[in-house]
Amino acid sequence: QSVLTQPPSVSAAPGQKVTISCSGSSSKTGNNYVSWYQQLPGTAPKLLIYENNKRPSGIPDRFSGSKSGASATLGITGLQTGDEADYYCKTWDSSLSAVVFGGGTKVTVL
Amino acid sequence: QVQLVESGGGVVQPGRSLRLSCAVSGFIFGTYGMHWVRQAPGKGLEWVAVIWYDGSDKYYADSVKGRFTISRDNSKNTLYLQMNSLRAEDTAVYYCARGVGMVVAGDAFDIWGQGTMVTVSS
Numbered sequence: 001q002s003v004l005t006q007p008p009s010v011s012a013a014p015g016q017k018v019t020i021s022c023s024g025s026s027s028k029t030g031n032n033y034v035s036w037y038q039q040l041p042g043t044a045p046k047l048l049i050y051e052n053n054k055r056p057s058g059i060p061d062r063f064s065g066s067k068s069g070a071s072a073t074l075g076i077t078g079l080q081t082g083d084e085a086d087y088y089c090k091t092w093d094s095s096l097s098a099v100v101f102g103g104g105t106k107v108t109v110l
Numbered sequence: 111q112v113q114l115v116e117s118g119g120g121v122v123q124p125g126r127s128l129r130l131s132c133a134v135s136g137f138i139f140g141t142y143g144m145h146w147v148r149q150a151p152g153k154g155l156e157w158v159a160v161i162w163y164d165g166s167d168k169y170y171a172d173s174v175k176g177r178f179t180i181s182r183d184n185s186k187n188t189l190y191l192q193m194n195s196l197r198a199e200d201t202a203v204y205y206c207a208r209g210v211g212m213v214v215a216g217d218a219f220d221i222w223g224q225g226t227m228v229t230v231s232s
Binding site: 032033034035037039044045046047050051056086088090091092094096097098099100101102103104 | 154157160170172205213214215216217218220223
């Protein structure tokens with residue numbers, strides 16, 4: 001059981017929007033930055049969002065991040081078949097003095 | 111270009127040791143914190159350990175504390191993970207990743223290696 005809670009899966013048709021939640025507590029997502037990672041099948045994870053809502057260069061603006069209280073959200077608009085992947089949130093847990101990942105969310109494009 | 115290349119994985123018996131390496135190129139290694147992250151077959155990502163840019167501080171996941179040791183040699187641009195007393199549940203792909211920002215504020219893993227597979231089996 002992961003310290004950060006994500007839905008196991010989400011799905012939508014091409015062109016639609018999906019959101020993925022990541023919930024923790026004040027010692028985790030509440031007080032620290034959240035980042036998001038995309039892992040395509042058979043590949044290493046890739047940074048999508050850092051410091052809650054910033055995109056690295058090269059990441060399209062279809063991907064967005066937000067945080068409110070102890071919960072963070074990843075949004076993907078204009079869904080494409082190439083977005084089918086596992087998505088993970090991550091932060092620092094101040095009470096554990098450890099990095100924590102969410103359990104991952106599989107995005108399926110219908 | 112910026113690159114992380116892991117090596118040292120393989121098949122090892124329970125209770126034995128293995129040392130992973132992560133060779134870095136394309137950036138000033140000694141200015142970044144570095145992490146090890148693993149992924150068991152069919153499972154999610156699990157953070158393993160972090161080391162500060164100068165090696166002055168280290169943190170570990172409870173699952174590996176006391177058995178694994180993270181270290182670095184900034185003169186060789188290489189990160190290491192010494193894994194002792196290996197167990198079947200340590201079987202995973204091990205990734206090294208560069209951290210950007212303050213570790214204790216939630217740094218971002220902006221560069222990842224391709225991973226190296228470790229299988230613990232008799």
